[in-house]
Amino acid sequence: MDRSKPKLSRIAETLGVSVATVSNALSGKGRVSPELVERIRATAAELGYVPSVAGRALRTGRSGVLGLVLPDIANPLFPQIAQAIEHAAASAGYGVLIADSRGETAMQTEAIGRLIERGVDGMVVVPRRGTRIVEASCPVAVIDSPSTPGNTVAADHWEGGRQMGGHLRELGHRNVLLIGHSPASNVQNDRIGGLKSGLGRGAVTETLWIEKLEAAGGAGCPLGLVEKVRSGVTAVATLSDLIALRALTELQGAGIAVPQAVSVSGFDDLIWSSVVTPGLTTMRMDMETVAEIAVAALVDTIEAERRGGEEQKILGPVSAAVPKVPMELVIRHSTGVAGMGLSQARNRTEGELAS
Amino acid sequence: MDRSKPKLSRIAETLGVSVATVSNALSGKGRVSPELVERIRATAAELGYVPSVAGRALRTGRSGVLGLVLPDIANPLFPQIAQAIEHAAASAGYGVLIADSRGETAMQTEAIGRLIERGVDGMVVVPRRGTRIVEASCPVAVIDSPSTPGNTVAADHWEGGRQMGGHLRELGHRNVLLIGHSPASNVQNDRIGGLKSGLGRGAVTETLWIEKLEAAGGAGCPLGLVEKVRSGVTAVATLSDLIALRALTELQGAGIAVPQAVSVSGFDDLIWSSVVTPGLTTMRMDMETVAEIAVAALVDTIEAERRGGEEQKILGPVSAAVPKVPMELVIRHSTGVAGMGLSQARNRTEGELAS
C-alpha cells in the first residue's frame, strides 16, 4: 500500500481519468460532468489529498501568502493587529508570514526583503516613522494614520480623540492633562487634535510628551502628575493605555484616588485595561475592519494583476476613497469633576469588568 | 530591455553557461571553478536575481517555512514568543507562518491543518490544555511546561518559582498569598510548587485561583486582597504579571501602599511591568533560548528527514535530554516585611526603570 502523500496523478490513476480532469473537477474550473466531479471529490477525500502549494505556486506564480511587516512585535498593539490580519487573510484563503524589524528602522527594509524572497503576493506594513516602502515589488497596504499619504487604511484617530474629548467635556472636565509618547507620530497628533476639539474652547489643556520627559529625567522617570492634580487638573487623557497605566499607578501610588480625585483615560483597549482597578476608559479601534479592508484591497490588486497581466503593477491597493474606520468609546469608569459644586457632576463606576 | 523577474536561465544565457552550473555556483554545491563562481555571483547580483521559492520547493520538497501555532494571539505572552521564534527561524533561514486558534481549542486542529496545507516543514506549537497534536504530519516542537510528556522545550517554571519564593523568604516574608489563574495549567502548577519550596517550611501560604473566584463573583470581580493584607499577608506572589497588575491596582485603589505595606510580584516580565509604579518584581523566561532550541530541533529533524529519506519520520524533534531553560529574576521593587521589627528587613525601590 502506497503511504506517500497522494498527488493529483494518483487520483487520476485510481479513477482512470486524466490529471487535467481531476484538476478541473477539484478547482471547479473546466466543464466536468457532475457525476465525475462527485467521484473525483470522493476519492480525493478518501485518499486524503492535499494539493501541493509548491506545484500550484510554480505554475500560477502566486504563493497564496501575505506578509505582515511589523516595526516591533513587542509593541502592545501588535496582538490585535496580528490577530485581525491573520483572521482576515485566512478567510480570504491566504496565509500570513511575519517579519519583525525589532524596533530598528534599518531592519525594516531587510525584513521586507525576506518577505519578497519568500514570494509573498502582497504585504501589510505597519510603518514606523521614517519607513520607506519603495522597495516593495508587490502590492502593499499600509496601516497608519490617514495623515500619511498613499495607500493607507486606518482608524479615524482624530475622530476617536474628539469622542473622548467630548466624553470628558460632558463630565465637566475643564482642566485636562494630555499625555502622549512622541509628537513625531501622526497617529498621536491626530488623537491630540481630536481631543482638543472634543474638549472645546472652554477647556484648558496641557500636553506632556513622554519622550521629552525621559530625555531629561531618564527612562521610567515620574511624570509629575501629583503636582498637576494639585494645581487643578481633573482628568488625565493619555494617548495609549500603556501611558494610562503608568499614570494610574503613579497617581494611586501617591495616594490620589482614581477616579474620585482625577479621571484617567487611554487609547487602544489593550488587554490590561479591563483588569486594573478602576477599569480604564479607553478608545478601541476596530482592527477587524481595518484588517478586512487592507486584506481585501491587497487581494483585489493581486487578482487584477493576475488577470490584467503586467499592466497596473505596483499601484497601491487602497484607493483614495477608503473610509476612515470608526473607533469605539469603551467606558469603564466615568467620573464627573469632583469638588467643583457642579450639579451635573456624575460619579459612577462600572461594576462589570471583562476579565 | 527585459524587465521581468530574472531567473536562473537568464543568468545562464547572459554568461553563456548552463543553468546547472549557475545553480551549482550559487548554492556552492557542485565543483565550479572559483572564477566562474565569481562571474556568476556578479551577474546574479547585477540582474537582481532572487531565487524562486516555488521552484525550489517543488524540486526539493521543502518550503523553508515553519508554522507557529498559537492558542490565542491575544495572550499577553504572545509577543515575546512570536518575536523570539521569528528571530530564531529567520537566523536559520526559515520563514514563519502564523496560525491563531483565537482561544478555541477546536480551532487549533483546523489551524494546524491550514499550516500543513501550506506545506510548512515543521511547526512550533504553544498548546492549550486539551490540545491534541497527533494530526501533524511534520516535525513538531511543543513549548510548554516540562511536566508535559513528549517533544517539549520549556523554561524551568518550577525553578523560577523557587527563586522567587527564595527571594521573598530572604526579605522576611512568612505569610504569602499566591494567586494563579487556573489549577489546570501545568505551567502554573510548576510555578506554585517552586514558590512553596522556595518560601520554605516556615512560611504560611494560601492559594487563590482566579478562575474559581470569577466563577462565583463574575469576571473582573475584586480579589478581596485588602482583607488578606489586614489579616497578615505581607507579600502577594502572583503567577503572571497580568494578575500582578490586577492585584497592584486593587490594593493601591484601596489605599494600601505597595510596596511599603505589601509586596506584589509576578511572572513573565510583560511590557507594562516596568512602567507601572512601583515597577513589578517578576520572573523573566529566556524566550530567546527556548525559541532557539525549538527551532534548532525542528531544523535538525527536517535535515535528517531530507537525508535519511522516510526513515525517522514523525519523531519529535526534541530529545528527552533537553535542558530546562533557566529563568531570570527581575527585581524592580523589593521590600522587606514592614512593621515586624526584623533587623534584616530592607526597603528599597529601584530607581531606574526601563520604559
Place this chain on the structure above:
DNA sequence: CTGAAAGCGCTTACAG
C-alpha cells in the same frame, strides 16, 4: 570543472 536531461506537482490553453 561543466552541461544535458529529467522531474518535482500543478494549471492552462488547446484539440478532440
Place this chain on the structure above:
DNA sequence: CTGAAAGCGCTTACAG
C-alpha cells in the same frame, strides 16, 4: 465533456 502536452523555475544525479 474529457485528455494530451507544455511549462512554471529549480536541483540533482549522471555523463563527459
